Amino acid sequence: MINMETGMLARSLAGHDRGKLYIIIRVEAEYVWVADGRCHTTANPKKKNKKHIQAIRRIPEPVKEALVSGEPLTDGYIIAGIESES
Secondary structure (H helix, E strand, C coil), rough: CCCCCCEEEEEEEECCCCCCEEEEECCCEEEEEEECCCCCCCCCCEEEHHEEEEEECCCCHHHHHHHHHHCCCCCCHHHHHHHHHH
């Protein structure tokens, strides 16, 4: 299993949102919190079981720039990151 980290892209494998791209914003033991910047914002992220998502090993440029500069990860960065990968 891939080591999941903040900022990575993730695709939902199960649930009504199957196939949807998200950005991982928090990682815990069994769960990750993901956001897409629209339905699931950074203020209201979606909790997903790690088994139900496929982590994609890259961090989109807009998200990487925010993380490197120390800025908070906002919905704008998340939307830009997902759109850059679509």
